[in-house]
Amino acid sequence: MKHLALLITCLIIACATSLAQHTITGKIFDKETKEALVGVTVFIPHTQFGTTTDNNGVFSLTSEQPIDSLEIRYIGYQTQKLKAEPSKNYNVLLSSSSVSMQEVVITGSRDAQKRADVPMAISKLSAGTINDAKATQVVELVNKIPGVAMVNYNNEQHGMSIRQPMGTNAYFLYMEDGIPLRPMGVFNHNALIEMNIFAISSIEVVKGPASSLYGPEAVGGAINFITQRPTAVFTAKAGVQVNNSGYKRFQYGTGGMIGKKLGFYLGGFYSKQQNGWMAYSDYNKNSMNARLDYDLTKKTKLILAGSYNDYYSDASGSVDSIVFYQRQYVSTSDFTYRKVKSLRTRLSAEHKWNDNNLTTLHLIYRDNSIGQNPAYAIRWTTGKTTATGEINDNSFKSQAFILQHAAEIKPIRTKLIAGVSMDNSPTTYDSYRLDLFAKLRPDGKSVEQYTIDKEQPDIKLADYDAVLLNSAAYVQAEIKPVERFSVILGGRYDNMAFTYTNYLDNT
Secondary structure, three states: OHHHHHHHHHHHHHHHHOOOOEEEEEEEEEEOOEEEEOOEEEOOOOOEEEEEEEOEEEEEEOOOOOOOEEEEEOOOOOOOOEOOOOEEEEEEEEEEEEOHHHOEEEEOOOEEHHHHOOOOOOEEEOHHHHHHHHOOOOOHHHHHHHHOEEEOOOOOEEEEEEEEOOOOOOEEEEEOOOOOOOOOOOOOOOHHHHOOHHHEEEEEEEOOOOOOOHHHHOOOOEEEEEOOOOOOEEEEEEEEEEEEEEEEEEEEEEEEOOOEEEEEEEEEEEEOOOOOOOOOEEEEEEEEEEEEEOOOOOOEEEEEEEEEEEEEOOOOOEOOOOOOOOOOOOOOOOOEEEEEEEEEEEEEEEEEEEOEEEEEEEEEEEEEEEEEHHHOEEEEEEOOOOEEEEEEEEEEEEEEEEEEEEEEEEEOOOEEEEEEEEEEEEEEEEEEEEEEEEOOOOOOOOEEEEEEEEEEEEEEEEEEEEEEEEEEEEEEEEEEEEOOOEEEEEEEEEEEEEEEEEOOOOO
């Protein structure tokens, strides 16, 4: 009887041992940005047993066998191997891969994919490169990309060229997290003044016509600024930059998770330049980005994001050709300026139906204005001691949405993307005359200096309202009949309509 009891006890112990489960948990995030990495593969080496991280970068791996080590793999990052300790909760930082062709980009298809798989010329500036640059203006980052030239017209005012001659025409689409900064029909070559450089996590540039997903404004290329997401662990940083040209900047950023479902990010800067090397070139800028991410369910995420920019700059004007050739680089005006205010907000919902279907909805609001006293608007007739200029303001407000669904049909190796969008943007433009004195040189044929005589707000040069209504529908199919060979088929329909009221002649 004693032997039977001993045998039963041994069997119970053996069964309990065999049913014991070993669990490893942890969180995986980017080493540079501290952002959670979603969909990272975590598995036990030399087995098919593994898992992936969720929307917050969290993984949990359970096995009936003891776990000695883990291997972590993610596209665009270096593979990492860890010695497993069941009682430990891991915080794993992954470093970007040195093999640049394996970088992950989203601008090609509005979804994460290897850059090598994108059938277009696309370049990316990583978080590491941006952090190392310690840039004070966007131009210092964009010009690091081959084939792209962004000319600095002073104090963040700029022109763009992507594989074509420099100009200020509406050939390029500027985006923040895949959302256009401006509605179609209201392009401004200085639109990147409205970006917060301190909140940029990475930059992706499509060099040449973009896909059917982005529409006609991307005919010359598209630049997508990916902003900071909430960090997987709490972070806070602040800094001051000063140089010998009168530039000062205070910058700040913080973020992290509040509980298991809610994450936040807040970052921005205030900059000021005074008494720089160029006469009449003072400026200041206040920029801020904020974001909240909330996991409504395991399959549904809500994102509330906002961006605010307040900018004012002296505009040093133009140099007369006579003094230019005399190497006296003195502007003919010292009263011109540009001021910009922009507010962008969006509420996004992402629902992952299953591993192969994802629906996203973006609700967008914009409130922008650019006011200026431009040097290019000065008009003078040879020999006269008077001239005219103008003061103008261009403002718009937008209410828009973008709805998109992506489906992967694995049996036929096809990915389908379809979407619709609508943008309602009331726009106003107002311009009135500025009377100027013109101080002539002794020859009487050129102007040495313009000065303001009187503002004439009652003398309108332009005064109109326009309500833009843009709508679009698009579909794109990426077919991979064999490995390393893709066929992209896409179509898009855009409709731009507007009502226009000209208050100068009441039409």
